[in-house]
Amino acid sequence: MLRCDLTTQLGDFSMQLKFALPSKGVTVIFGPSGSGKSSLLNMIAGFDSPSLTSTIHFNNQIWYAQTANGKVQTNTPIQQRKIAYVTQSPCLFDHLTIKQNLQYAIDRQHQKPINDQKDYFSLAGVSHHLNISLLWEKFPNQLSGGEKQRVAIARAIVSVPQLMLFDEPLNGLDEQHREQILHHLEQLHQHFSVPMLYVTHNMEELMRLADRVLVLQQGSILAQKDIAEVLSDLTLPFSRHHQAGAVIVAQVHASEKNYHLIQLSLGDGGFLWVNSPSEEHFHGKEIRLRIYAKDVSISRQPTVNSSILNILPANIIDIIGLGKGQSIVKLRCYQQTLLARLTNKSIAQLELAKGDQIFAQIKGIAILGAGLQ
Template sequence: MTIDVKLAINRGDFSLNFDFSIPSQGVTAIFGPSGCGKTSLLRMIAGLDHIPNAYLNINGQCWQDGQYFLAPHKRSIGYVFQEPSLFSHLTIQQNLEYGLKRLKTKSSLISLTSTIELLAIGHLLTRKPQQLSGGEQQRVAIARALVTSPDILLLDEPLAALDHVLKEEILPYLESLQDTLDIPILYVSHSRNEVARLADHLLLLKAGRIEASGSVNQLFARLDLDLAHDSATETLISAVVVKHDDDFQLSHLHFSGGCFYVTRSPLAVGSHARLQIFARDVSITLEKQSNTSILNIFPAQIDKMVSEGNTQITLRLIIGNIPVLARITRKSTHDLGLHQGKAVFAQIKSVALLS
């Protein structure tokens, strides 16, 4: 099952040129700087903007092709805007039921009750939107988009208008969405942190065209993309919880290159997790250190090296068969005689468990 999009607009200073196919499962982040066409793409998929001569196919259903254009209210979508945009003349309960009442088929996969529970908004149902905080309103907006069990959920920077505290309040709900529901999510964002935490697949946009498309783990570790040359450059690794060490309060997570030790996680043994390693937290030694406080040390091979300005170098290491980025000084590279293909040890000072 895929989402296929083809569209082209050329209006002087504004041009979009998209032609891609992405898997319609999990969370696909549409990531890029402001003005790169992220929101235009989402609005086109929802049918809110009619772009002539575009093509759109969701899981084998054609929504737009040539002259054919399916009106937005006939598309099975859930859309969450940057602002909650709740209907101010209706109560929270009525807001949630607005879409349900207009469903053609009554077979809703997700019940109203479970959605209310998932987003923890049960205590708000009788209130009016203007009596809610910004974070509560956005949770209601997400629930409202979900209760109709749409074929696809479109989120247009749902956290951008919220401050840091409210972002952290809502992110866990978004993370639990993908675990609980089997609805493909397109998530527009310009926040690297949100992408790292939520997305499985990444569609990288730059100046109105697709720069790259692929799994988040792979794209984050590619040296030819801007992503790898940020001060917050990070690598994401999928791992499985294999054991909890209650004595030292650590969890052991296995991946193809070995085993990570991280702070004891509440995740059950056998569950999948995503590890985040910042490039600046990875250092290189030529021999395996035994007298060090660092727990996570892996044999690695240098795959590629790229300069960051005059002082620093980003290395792409391969651990097992997993790429990991490291950011070190040019002096260290020189002193250690590092070169492409060399076998080294990667010492990872800190690892964060994202989910």
């Protein structure tokens, strides 16, 4: 459990945050630039100190404590917080080769990796996973930006931290490198139980990595919710984004191998068919899905003889206008929440209103975390 109660003042910028996060999964810290995301991460890492009354606790350790009279009672040095921090600039050691950079972290490992994860945390293991084995003998100044960032992430992993911090690690990288690293981070999320705080203002990274989200605005917390709730909260900006949609975590119920389809349980006896290129989806496995609002349409009657596989009964919970003739409709579908983006004309013609029973037709579903397999 990470518990923070922070007050700080930096020139014109003031910040007041109080939150607690469980010690597992990925928490994305989301907000516009200047909202205090990086400052927050720096204070948790010990790279900066809050200027006013503050406390930071991690599990049963006190990392920072400043009393109301301004006295700093505890300020645990960075090296004793047992964290790994991947910043926007990779900060590799220029005088060491890539292999030596990784070895630097291994020599100072924060804790021993548990037995079944030993391979993942070894020099060879992490180099394989992040595809940097061929760079071992090179020096940082011979690497591209994307390669450097992969090495920085690998070095952070092999230090075996008790908390991982990422500050927009994909900033400034081209699309191909972003996709590669994002895929690695999804894998990391699946393999590795260490809690992560991930700062970003990118919708794609949010949807693919977050278990929960801390939304910051001008130095205070706007919302702290699970990813599914935060995306479907019509009072937050996510539902107005052009990439708006729902993220659902569902269990595999059955499969039709000859059609490469798997059936996922939505709870309450509802099911969803998803095309899956992988055959590794055994019964009970949890799968993370993304359904964009633009891929969901609504009908009053269940369409028959349609090519659309997933036509599910749903309730309209809320409707908000986006302006320019479009609206977002929030739907309850079994135990899940979906968003649908419709034109105002369709809403008028179907006379859609809150509480209506309708049918949601889902045209596109993406399995997240499957990435480049």
